[in-house]
Amino acid sequence: MAALGPESGPALTTGTVAGGESLPQTGTLSGTAALPAAGKVTGTFWRRFTLRRPLAALIIQRLGLSVGLLFAVSLMIFGGVEALPGDFATTYLGQSATPQAVENIRKDLGLDRPLTERYVTWLSGAVKGDFGKSWASKNSVSEQIGKRLGNSLFLAFFAAIVSVPLAVALGMLAVQYRNRLPDKIINVVSLAAISLPEFFVGYLLILFFAVQLGVATFPATVYDSMGFGERLSAIALPVATLVLVVLAHMMRMTRAAILNVMSSAYVETAELKGLGAFRIIAKHAAPNAVAPVINVIALNLAYLVVGVVVVEVVFVYPGMGQYMVDAVTVRDMPVVQACGLIFAAFYIFLNMAADILAILANPRLRHPR
Amino acid sequence: MPDLLSVRNLKIEATSYPPGEPPKTVTLVENVSFDVQKGKVLGLIGESGAGKSTIGLSALAYGRGGASITGGQVLINGKDILALDRNGIRTIRGCKVCYVAQSAAAAFNPAHRLGEQVIEASLRHKIMSREDAEKRALYLFRVLGLPNPETFGQRYPHQVSGGQLQRAMTAMALCPNPELIVFDEPTTALDVTTQIDVLAAIKHAIEETHTAALYITHDLAVVAQISDDIMVLRHGKTVEYGTTKQIIEAPNEDYTRALVSVRQTKREEAHDQSNTLLKIEHISAGYANGFKVLHDVSMHLPKGQTLAIVGESGSGKSTLARVITGLLPPSEGKITFDGKELPKALRSRTKEELRRVQMIYQMADTAMNPRQTVRDIIGRPISFYYGLHGAKKTERVKQLLDQIEMGDRFLDRYPAELSGGQKQRVAIARALAAKPELILCDEPTSALDPLVAEGILNLLLKLQEETAVSYVFITHDIAIVRAIADSVAVMHRGKLVRFGPKSKVLSPPFDDYTDLLLKSVPEMEIGWLEKVLTTRRMESAGN
Numbered sequence: 001m002a003a004l005g006p007e008s009g010p011a012l013t014t015g016t017v018a019g020g021e022s023l024p025q026t027g028t029l030s031g032t033a034a035l036p037a038a039g040k041v042t043g044t045f046w047r048r049f050t051l052r053r054p055l056a057a058l059i060i061q062r063l064g065l066s067v068g069l070l071f072a073v074s075l076m077i078f079g080g081v082e083a084l085p086g087d088f089a090t091t092y093l094g095q096s097a098t099p100q101a102v103e104n105i106r107k108d109l110g111l112d113r114p115l116t117e118r119y120v121t122w123l124s125g126a127v128k129g130d131f132g133k134s135w136a137s138k139n140s141v142s143e144q145i146g147k148r149l150g151n152s153l154f155l156a157f158f159a160a161i162v163s164v165p166l167a168v169a170l171g172m173l174a175v176q177y178r179n180r181l182p183d184k185i186i187n188v189v190s191l192a193a194i195s196l197p198e199f200f201v202g203y204l205l206i207l208f209f210a211v212q213l214g215v216a217t218f219p220a221t222v223y224d225s226m227g228f229g230e231r232l233s234a235i236a237l238p239v240a241t242l243v244l245v246v247l248a249h250m251m252r253m254t255r256a257a258i259l260n261v262m263s264s265a266y267v268e269t270a271e272l273k274g275l276g277a278f279r280i281i282a283k284h285a286a287p288n289a290v291a292p293v294i295n296v297i298a299l300n301l302a303y304l305v306v307g308v309v310v311v312e313v314v315f316v317y318p319g320m321g322q323y324m325v326d327a328v329t330v331r332d333m334p335v336v337q338a339c340g341l342i343f344a345a346f347y348i349f350l351n352m353a354a355d356i357l358a359i360l361a362n363p364r365l366r367h368p369r
Numbered sequence: 370m371p372d373l374l375s376v377r378n379l380k381i382e383a384t385s386y387p388p389g390e391p392p393k394t395v396t397l398v399e400n401v402s403f404d405v406q407k408g409k410v411l412g413l414i415g416e417s418g419a420g421k422s423t424i425g426l427s428a429l430a431y432g433r434g435g436a437s438i439t440g441g442q443v444l445i446n447g448k449d450i451l452a453l454d455r456n457g458i459r460t461i462r463g464c465k466v467c468y469v470a471q472s473a474a475a476a477f478n479p480a481h482r483l484g485e486q487v488i489e490a491s492l493r494h495k496i497m498s499r500e501d502a503e504k505r506a507l508y509l510f511r512v513l514g515l516p517n518p519e520t521f522g523q524r525y526p527h528q529v530s531g532g533q534l535q536r537a538m539t540a541m542a543l544c545p546n547p548e549l550i551v552f553d554e555p556t557t558a559l560d561v562t563t564q565i566d567v568l569a570a571i572k573h574a575i576e577e578t579h580t581a582a583l584y585i586t587h588d589l590a591v592v593a594q595i596s597d598d599i600m601v602l603r604h605g606k607t608v609e610y611g612t613t614k615q616i617i618e619a620p621n622e623d624y625t626r627a628l629v630s631v632r633q634t635k636r637e638e639a640h641d642q643s644n645t646l647l648k649i650e651h652i653s654a655g656y657a658n659g660f661k662v663l664h665d666v667s668m669h670l671p672k673g674q675t676l677a678i679v680g681e682s683g684s685g686k687s688t689l690a691r692v693i694t695g696l697l698p699p700s701e702g703k704i705t706f707d708g709k710e711l712p713k714a715l716r717s718r719t720k721e722e723l724r725r726v727q728m729i730y731q732m733a734d735t736a737m738n739p740r741q742t743v744r745d746i747i748g749r750p751i752s753f754y755y756g757l758h759g760a761k762k763t764e765r766v767k768q769l770l771d772q773i774e775m776g777d778r779f780l781d782r783y784p785a786e787l788s789g790g791q792k793q794r795v796a797i798a799r800a801l802a803a804k805p806e807l808i809l810c811d812e813p814t815s816a817l818d819p820l821v822a823e824g825i826l827n828l829l830l831k832l833q834e835e836t837a838v839s840y841v842f843i844t845h846d847i848a849i850v851r852a853i854a855d856s857v858a859v860m861h862r863g864k865l866v867r868f869g870p871k872s873k874v875l876s877p878p879f880d881d882y883t884d885l886l887l888k889s890v891p892e893m894e895i896g897w898l899e900k901v902l903t904t905r906r907m908e909s910a911g912n
Contacts, residue, residue: 264475265470265472265475265476266475266476266477266478266479268433268470268476269468269470269476269477269478270478271431271462272426272429272431272462272463272467272468273462273463273467273489273490273493274458274459274460274461274462274463274464274490274493274494275459275463275489275490275493276459279493283481284478284480284481287478287480287481288478288479288480363479363480363525363527364479364525364527367524367525367527367528
């Protein structure tokens with residue numbers, strides 16, 4: 001699998017994420033090979049540490065990498081937002097935008113200060129959890145995001161606890177009946193689900209379950225005053241949409257990863273021990289297939305948090321995605337920056353967690369010689 | 370009372386899918402019959418592709434990689450296991466019949482502890498309680514001579530050595546008290562000094578537990594030590610079947626005779642020491658993580674001669690080859706080639722310096738691009754070093770194919786369309802294309818069957834006579850050293866133990882390590898193993 005990570009691994013620490021997409025998502029089995037390279041980067045203490053405690057060293061390395069990446073992303077978000085065409089003051093004032101009025105608003109918001117100074121102020125605030133005030137509503141961004149983020153995570157969490165076990169179980173089932181009817185049905189259905197755009201899936205579900213059958217609620221808007229049960233029934237349809245969207249990817253990866261392991265000599269050994277088919281898959285194949293599966297799961301979880309914009313809009317759900325879209329339309333920069341940074345942090349954190357879990361799943365690293 | 374295992378008119382077929390052609394059925398094994406009685410060992414011997422493993426696995430009603438048993442019977446205690454359903458077969462596997470794979474390193478699950486894997490079959494088939502199974506595993510670890518048997522089961526496969534894994538695999542097979550064990554080349558992947566221990570352990574364990582066994586190998590000398598009967602196979606058919614004594618001492622068939630008397634190649638040692646081509650002085654080398662592999666190694670090689678480097682895996686012999694090629698720059702020492710010091714690193718060497726040293730690898734398979742034809746593979750160094758193209762290049766490729774005794778009908782074949790021996794010949798032609806003065810041969814014959822290997826060695830010797838090329842020949846096989854070397858270097862744990870002309874190095878007085886190495890090479894003689902073990906025991910008692 002992707003044993004590509006190691007060579008480039010340590011060099012990334014300084015944050016050379018020029019492309020912006022080089023998030024640490026490879027390196028499933030990067031563990032072993034990364035050892036010597038890491039030793040070269042810093043002095044003898046680090047080298048000795050790497051040799052003695054390879055696991056701890058690798059995890060520390062991943063953590064450092066993530067922090068560096070997050071820093072680089074913050075630079076890019078700030079720079080990107082700065083480079084966007086258009087201007088809050090002109091949009092806000094509309095027809096009445098005289099040069100003097102625009103100038104006043106710019107001074108008001110501190111836009112006349114130099115770029116670096118504004119960046120440092122913003123970043124030092126962000127580290128403490130203070131993202132400044134929204135330009136549009138003059139409210140604290142952190143406060144508003146807090147509630148929205150909670151809603152988004154609520155949705156993502158339930159989508160995850162349904163989809164992950166379901167995907168892994170279906171993947172194992174597909175392996176056991178590989179190339180036979182159950183496998184084919186699972187494949188076709190999940191492929192169909194992933195091929196349809198999520199808004200279409202969403203509207204289909206609304207049409208059937210909310211309009212025609214009347215068993216589900218729409219819109220899925222949640223309020224502070226709602227009880228837990230009410231909330232659950234409100235999010236049923238968006239959760240179902242999300243599950244359908246992410247399921248196929250994880251399921252197919254589980255299937256491929258386990259099938260890959262199924263052709264190995266130790267699975268043959270298990271078979272020649274006369275073990276049952278399911279025990280072979282669950283006990284002998286699955287533990288060796290976790291690394292790639294964990295990575296796909298992390299990517300999909302990240303998608304559940306970051307990529308739900310469309311689903312939130314379709315279901316009128318008050319989450320982060322909708323908040324960010326609204327802010328972009330009015331050029332409310334503090335909100336856009338805060339949302340961007342939080343999304344990036346989630347993405348990086350989930351991928352880092354996947355990396356660390358994949359490292360932990362490798363017995364060679366867990367139990368060095 | 371029926372025999373424990375009776376195989377009657379076995380026929381095994383597989384479907385192959387050649388690219389661009391309709392699938393076709395290939396017969397792997399045809400009309401093979403044999404019997405194994407309780408407590409007896411039958412050796413199955415033959416070259417790769419002879420169907421040995423396929424036959425061995427049929428005793429577990431298992432077809433590897435799409436092979437299926439299409440005819441005949443496999444009777445265990447008189448009952449045909451081929452007639453059983455899935456669940457019926459499961460009661461045979463891991464219970465009545467167990468399997469020991471060639472590569473224990475691959476056959477153990479890396480995610481679980483060894484102890485758990487050893488007792489798994491016994492527990493799953495409800496043969497014994499966990500407590501009893503653990504006791505039995507401990508007993509077997511002791512019988513098989515594993516270090517720290519009490520804690521051995523706690524370890525993971527990657528934490529123990531290859532020889533220990535192979536013994537653990539034997540323990541895993543013995544644990545459920547099976548009536549029959551299929552050993553599939555259990556010592557082939559091991560060093561000779563380790564092989565002898567594993568062989569002794571297996572033999573002892575079989576005697577101790579009265580288990581019957583099928584012992585599969587391509588090494589007649591090994592099977593002679595362990596089996597009561599031998600069946601010689603070729604192309605899926607029986608060549609000869611008889612007692613070990615008869616097969617070894619009075620073979621009836623020509624093919625068996627060729628196997629028994631393999632390694633006729635012998636070469637007079639050259640004594641001319643005047644013209645030194647390669648001189649290695651005080652080389653030490655290691656890897657980036659600080660692990661030092663070579664310690665102060667010095668040797669030299671005269672022009673047109675062969676220097677054999679012998680040692681076990683981990684002795685540093687392949688690392689030395691990497692140092693000579695420049696792939697791994699040494700930390701100390703220098704290499705002189707034809708009177709001039711070679712730059713340490715590959716990058717700082719000139720094209721001419723690169724041309725003069727070429728290499729042949731153990732696995733011709735992985736050393737060639739599977740998507741290039743023989744013409745491209747051999748042609749590449751010709752255009753790279755000599756700038757020849759078009760008809761001139763083809764001419765030279767044809768000439769090289771002639772030299773390796775293959776001919777131009779192979780020009781447009783892909784590596785996958787060649788046999789193992791042919792691939793190695795193409796690799797040799799590729800090395801020769803550069804017209805080198807030195808070829809480093811890294812175990813070029815160890816992945817080949819004995820008769821094919823013999824052909825490669827003869828070819829190398831013939832080429833040396835024609836072109837006066839020098840060889841550094843890395844091997845773990847003493848018989849090859851005897852056959853082709855002029856001088857010999859024995860390496861052990863990164864140090865040079867012994868170096869000199871072949872006649873001196875391979876004759877007494879020996880140092881301890883060379884003595885052990887030479888004595889561990891199996892000889893085609895019944896009772897050799899016992900003899901060696903007895904002398905060893907006497908020596909250790911004497912100490």
